[in-house]
Amino acid sequence: MNECYETMYILRPDQGDESIEQAIAKYQKLLRDQGADPIDTQHRGKRRLAYEIGKYREGIYIQMNYKAPGSAIAALERAMRLSDDVIRYLTIKQEVPKPKPEPAEV
Secondary structure, eight states: OOEEEEEEEEEOTTOOHHHHHHHHHHHHHHHHHTTOEEEEEEEEEEEEEEEEETTEEEEEEEEEEEEEOHHHHHHHHHHHHHOSSEEEEEEEEOOOOOOOOOOOOO
16 A cells, blocks of 8 residues: 655755756656655755754755655665765655544434
């Protein structure tokens, strides 16, 4: 069963536009290969970090919303952990409210 997830990741700020687009495409392809369906990606741009991570004071924020099996998250986060381009990432499972049943008329 596919669940709704949101992944926010921060890329190094010293990358060019082409490198950023390649990183985004790489993670989208990885999710599609793992069975994720609609992948909504938002490029949030370069922002100042709340605190220094490594030697970086800024980062390029990317947000992805998608439906995927839980096993896809492990593969995605492993790829991000091994990448030198990603300085931080976080994946959360989004709670989708279930429709309340209508009360039966008596």
